Amino acid sequence: MKPKIGILTWREGMTFREPVYFRQLLRAGRELGVTVFLFSPRDVQVKRRRIRGITLTDRGRWASRWFSWPDVVIDRYWYTPKPVFQEYVSFRKQPYFLYANNRFANKWRVHEVLYSNENMRKWLPETCTYTGEKGRLKEMLTRHRIIYLKPINGTGGRGILRIEKRGEHYHLLGRDKQRVKKAAVAKGSAGLISRVRQWVGQEKYLMQQGLELGLLPGRSVDIRLLMQKDEHAEWLVTGMGCRVGPKNSATANLHGGGKAVAADHFLTQCFSEEKAKQLIEECEQLAYETAAAIEAYFGSMMELGLDIGIDVQGRVWLIEINPKPGRDIFREMGQPDLYRLAVRRPLQYALTLASRKHSSLQPDEGRCAETKKSKTS
Ligand SMILES: Nc1ncnc2c1ncn2[C@@H]1O[C@H](COP(=O)(O)OP(=O)(O)O)[C@@H](O)[C@H]1O
Ligand SMILES: [Mg+2]
Incomplete structure (x- = not known):
């Protein structure tokens, strides 16, 4: 059969x-x-x-x-x-x-899990929950000129607000729930606080250090990396690409109008060839460490899409982990072979799981997390 x-x-x-x-x-x-x-x-x-x-x-x-x-x-x-x-x-x-991929958690929980891992900390922007307390928001803005507010269950750039301090004013740039771009200027901290409260409403949000992702002036640029398990149940980086956001956008998501370009080419234009190579290696190292840290807590996964920031100083940051990632970036970059590979790999991995299940060997993948950490959703 x-x-x-x-x-x-x-x-x-x-x-x-x-x-x-x-x-x-x-x-x-x-x-x-x-x-x-x-x-x-x-x-x-x-x-x-x-x-x-x-x-x-x-x-x-x-x-x-x-x-x-x-x-x-x-x-x-x-x-x-x-x-x-x-x-x-x-x-x-x-x-x-028998699931090929285990359940995951919201952005805040994932941050906590990763932060508890020493290896990961150097790549994590400062992050805390948004509680509505003005003190916390103000305090965050004394340490960072830019901060991001993000719904802990958000996807595709929805509900994200970027706050940038310029003198006494705060420049706000965001995407509402329909991903429509919104911009405003708040005068003084009282103005800021009321606008933020209005933006957040009843939703659960986190606050994050804003990264200077303007590698292309006036744009947000980030990296999407797709890693997947292959037919030997081993993690491999399938590929990565840069996403260049539209003008005046706080986000670079493809669904929000971002354009995909080859990562090595783009980074070589921004930095030296040597530095670009180092950055790509660091992204890959980050990817393998992230997969290990995530699986240690959530159990076996099948594929992960990482949103990685490279700031104007050339530092690498982990922005988000997507447990059910898309693979459109490869098509958008004009790499249909990579796209096909990215479609095939999950099936090849699932087949390996199926054959292990039917052999006398116990499957070591895919069965543990449900029992291990069932409190996370
Ligand atoms: N701390 C940050 N600093 C700068 N840009 C950010 C930050 N957080 C998010 N972004 C931008 O917003 C995009 C969407 O944020 P992300 O955390 O990935 O949420 P979503 O689940 O909506 O994709 C990122 O891909 C990046 O372009
Ligand atoms: Mg994202």
């Missing part, structure tokens, strides 16, 4: 959040001789051990049918601030499947 890999995701009818990626994934599955199907928690009949899954017909149409239990499940469910997400959270806590 062909191995079966299920992709857990949100769906409504035949509408998915990542239709382009899922098509590629299903096609790659065919090439690898493995059955791949998409499903959401509501498609699962636990007692009957069957799942209403979605695949592609030969003509490239979405079609649903019943599948027996998958050997491995890849969790690709994205956060959404809706009740349906709570359904997913409780479903995901059940030990129904």
